[in-house]
Amino acid sequence: MSVTTKQPLAVNGRPQRIRILAVDDHPIYRDGLAAVLALHADLELVGEAGDGAAALDAYRVHQPDVTLMDLSMPVMSGVEAITKILEESPAAKIIALTTYQGDTDIHRALEAGARGYLLKDVLRNEVADAVRAVWTQGWILPDAVARRLAQYVPRVELTDRELEVLQLMAKGLRNKEIASHIHRTEATVKVHVLHLLSKLRAQDRTEAVVIALKRGIIHLD
Structure with a gap:
């Protein structure tokens, strides 16, 4: 297995890692995500949470640079957690990282304030690149996700x-x-x-x- 040697970002001449909060209700997936992030010298996992409510508490404690947020979780959904985090911290950078592939799911997450949307089957370097893109540029929407949105126009509006x-x-x-x-x-x-x-x-x-x-x-x- 190759290890990424990308150097941490420099601020005032000093290395700075991008601090990440990982939110998912499956501990095994969080462990895998932690292992992926550990391969990148410029990324640092500072906290984890297993549901949306815990994510809100963890965000308050760690104040991460970027949060990776699952959407389907107990206690409080990822979309609810995104909304509540942004109510308290409007500058929060959150990426939805989920198995949900529907265009409506994508719209819900983006409308709640997510800065990006990734499917869990992406390659490990894509997660790292997405974190860097959101941290430096503020936004990431992979081609596959954009095509999914374009496939269903206009949107279905139900009461x-x-x-x-x-x-x-x-x-x-x-x-x-x-x-x-x-x-x-x-x-x-x-x-x-x-x-x-x-x-x-x-x-x-x-x-x-x-x-x-x-x-x-x-x-x-």
């Missing part, structure tokens, strides 16, 4: 009620069951379903759910 109905459809509930769950009539649910099919350009309920899952509009927890 909160439509999202709720879609989630229940994904769980296999029929209209009558959904109506009981949301305390509305079955006729009202049918209208929501028709709107969903139209907005998602789906032929039936199954296709609507498949499209929504693929694009990250909903997730199966």
